[in-house]
Amino acid sequence: MISKWNYLPLSPEQDAIKKKLVRELSLSPVLCELLVQRGVTSITEAKKFFHPQLSDLHDPFIMNDMDKAVERLDRAMGGKEKILIYGDYDVDGTTAVALVYKFLRNFYSNIDYYIPDRYDEGYGISKKSIDFASENDFKLIIALDCGIKAIEKVAYAKSKGIDFIICDHHMPDEDLPDAVAVLDPKRTDSAYPYSHLSGCGVGFKFMQGFAINNDIEIKKYLYPLLDLMAVSIASDIVPITGENRILAYHGLKQLNTCPSLGLQSIIHLCGLKNRELTISDIVFKIGPRINASGRMQSGKEAVDLLISKDMEGAKAKSENINQYNEDRKKLDSQITNQANEIILKNCKDLDKRKSIVIYNADWHKGIIGIVASRLTELYYKPAVVLTYSNGLVTGSARSVQGFDIYKAIEYCRDLLENFGGHTYAAGLSLKEENIPHFINRFESYVSENILPTQMSPQLDIDINIEFNEITPSFFRTLKMFNPFGPGNTNPIFCTKNVYDYGTSRLVGRELEHLKLEMVDSRSENIMNGIAFGMHEYNDHIKSHKPFDICYTLEENTHNGASNMQLMIKEIRPSE
Template sequence: MIYKWNYEALTTQQKEQRDDLAKKLGISPVLCQLLIQRGISSSEDAYKFFHPNLKDLHDPFLLPDMDKAIKRIEKALGQKQRILIYGDYDVDGTTAVALVYKFLRKFTTNLDYYIPDRYDEGYGISEQGIDYAEETGVKLIIALDCGIKAIEKVAYAKSKGIDFIIGDHHMPDEILPDAVAVIDAKRTDSTYPYEHLSGCGVGFKLVQALAQNNKIDFSELTDLLDLVAVSVASDIVPITGENRVLTYFGLKQINSNPSLGLKGIIEICGLTYKGITVNDIIFKIGPRINASGRMMKGKEAVDLLLANTIEDAREKSANIDHYNDDRRELDKRITDEAIQFIDGTVDMSKKKSLVIYDETWHKGVIGIVASRLTEKYLRPAVVLTKSQGLITGSARSVMGFDVYKAIEACKDILENFGGHTYAAGLSLKEENLAEFQRRFEALSLEMIAPEMMRPQICIDAELSFKEITPKFISDLAGFAPFGPENLNPIFVTWDVQDYGTSKPVGKDNVHLKLEMTDKTTTIPVNGIAFRQSSNSEIVKSGRPFDICYTLEENTHNGKTNIQLYVKDIDTGQLSDSH
């Protein structure tokens, strides 16, 4: 795959800010460049960035309708009314439900939780869920990570004497549901300082407000932060501002004293003796929690997260691990089928998007399949199947194309839709499928430039091997936790040469183990280039080449050292710019 390397040098003003920061902070100008790129140009802001503090969390009562929500919850607690916590079946929804339930069960036993069945009920608030609430005597439903568009369902609940509080983070429509409270930082009338909370993050702000209003010390909430960190990482929301603070302390909780449910998952992932990172959550912990809702029932994930004994947690984690194995097999089979269909029937030279449908595909994995197709074909992908008499599916997008807005532009032929800039869900009647395909492709043709369909690597800064010192690595660690809008920096080093010992490694020699020097040092630096053994000839030729990479810790035989994770190797495609 031929990548386009994007590297924007700092402006003169930014260079002055960088150098000023370097003097004040006593750290590498390269790291100060990374701060400038993240919008941090003062030593005060840099201090806050490097020293996350729970005191910097915003007042939860700044969220719209929070005061109304707390008043209604306190009424329910005071009158011993039955409360139902209702959430989506993905990681964000199940962690949100578990978090609010864990907090409220300290004050009432008249409490229940509900996760809709992906297959019988579909996404969001369902009449089935409301009927369950009525049957069990519920007077208040607290919906988390869903409900922002549930106008009819909230009215249905109201007709049965059931109140709703909605805590969501998805984009609202112009008209909001007639709930007691609609808490969403994305409301047009919201003045909340940070709009990128996860659904579980909104749940945390809800219990923070309840604690604050009842003079419960914040220390009573810190054991809930592990769930928030799992939701932020899994839902791919920006790890900036308030999310960065919540994730930083949530990771500390996960690594020191995780809840029993998470401990069960950590054990089954083989992460017990490892410092767990955002990547571990994204690739190991999150998929297992998700697998429950994808393959069976999302409620099982909440059951696990609320486990009261380690034996119960281990048993439930083992079940969820089996679901994850099944999910992987299904995901691979459907992805292979989709690729075979596209390669056999679609002229990709004339298409800027993919909308594919097969009524036999498993609803639980089509979002993953859409992600894989987007990655392979570098185009937004909508993967659809049939469920409950409707065509339903998931969409994923390429950088720069707002798939949510594209789907919203087709709302007159849709039954339902929701999501974010790069990931969304939708449902429609079968007779509208062809028109949706036509409109979505027309929007893609209009809005997607050719460079958006070429794989790109965004380089943060130039770095010489001489600058990679223990202090540099230690200071760089202060940028974590990494995630959207605070990504692990990608560095470029020009004119690198093989030390003479680089070689292909791994099964079938598909990877490339590198030992390199540059103009600034004769001491070799170690690197690994996964699936890039085809570059072996370039490396071994003796000619200089350029590399872009991230810096990672690698532990082998109990010894930890720094290794370059090489993203791409080039013989000088950017030679004019350095």
């Protein structure tokens, strides 16, 4: 399906900034336009963008309650109290638990960690975990990537003499839990200058504050754990801007030079050894394997792997987790097919409806989030997939670009037992009898608030460019825009009136891909490109008719040689 191609030129004010950067940085106008699009307006900001420095991380004590959290942790360690580190079962939660546990075990041994069972306990802080803490004499629980809405659970823990420190990054309600400290940059009263930290990021800031307060060498004990931060930031799809850019940049450096044994074993298993790892490698290969543990079995196994101290043990654990991922992929495909059958069979008015909500009591709870993502990609509508677990209907919601699904779920809150999440992903639970009411209420909100452009494929072009502007020097500088991700996406270029050089051809087992060699109308530069699954354009291209392409620039490494390649996003005949 051909998307609508969108290109928004710079405003006159932005164009003036671009010209200023061209003069000051001696970079091409194209690169300076990309910088302006990313909010870079001065030579100082450009230096910070191209060379992120850990010294530019914010003071952790700006975050509300940081002083209280550090003081309570100091008191617990000074009094030799048992401390339980608690986290969600997804990648963000398990990396957060691993980071805090690995850091603290350098200085304290009376600690343990706890990951709730997705099926038995569900998302967030569970009563079962508090009972476990009470029975085993834990006096302090550090909750990571969850807890911001756990008002009743924190009160229950307090009645048993257990204190909580909440480290979360989800949207809070008006009332906060009565914890010793609630660290969350999204608090409405937050003074913290960056609100998009991952759950692991909030845990990192807590440990940074603790280290500063206790004169602990951060470079020696905390920065080596930044590989976990990179995995968290990439997997939780948080913006790679501001503080996250610094953490992701240095986290990738750690991941590429000296990863922990657990991550090293996953890297080997993914076939990524001896190559430079990127955010995409984490999103599509490393993250799903860690996530599969919590989806299919137990998130605790993921933490066991991430804190491994010996390579043989790490290898065995990573092989188990890899098998969970293979099982997950089969189940994912099966449930997605069943979901599509339900939609096509029962939704006669699918074209009129602005959302999708489907329910099957037998579906695997650990897969429904992935299935919801598949449905949004297929139908370009916000999707909620529901199943039955532990006496309640539980669901995962996913959104299309630009639509805040958290607000849509929040609009239905009186029908729900629990909910939480972000702009593009949310979780919820409700009673079975409320499903029809929820479907109608959710559809009503989506219909009134979603824009037509959000329900059709759109391709946002960063800049139009000629082939003669793509030089080795240009590509070297472009690579310094990494790490790419939300808020700093890999730039999509558009070149119009492109022609086959005469050597483009179909490739692939079924000749389904196009290997392109192209020139444009302004130069004789021959550019190589690959267009996966676009065989239908072969006749047009070979007829020597002009065509337009949208693409990203990638480094293609083969047999030790490295060259630049256009990764084609879409092709269309030139007007």
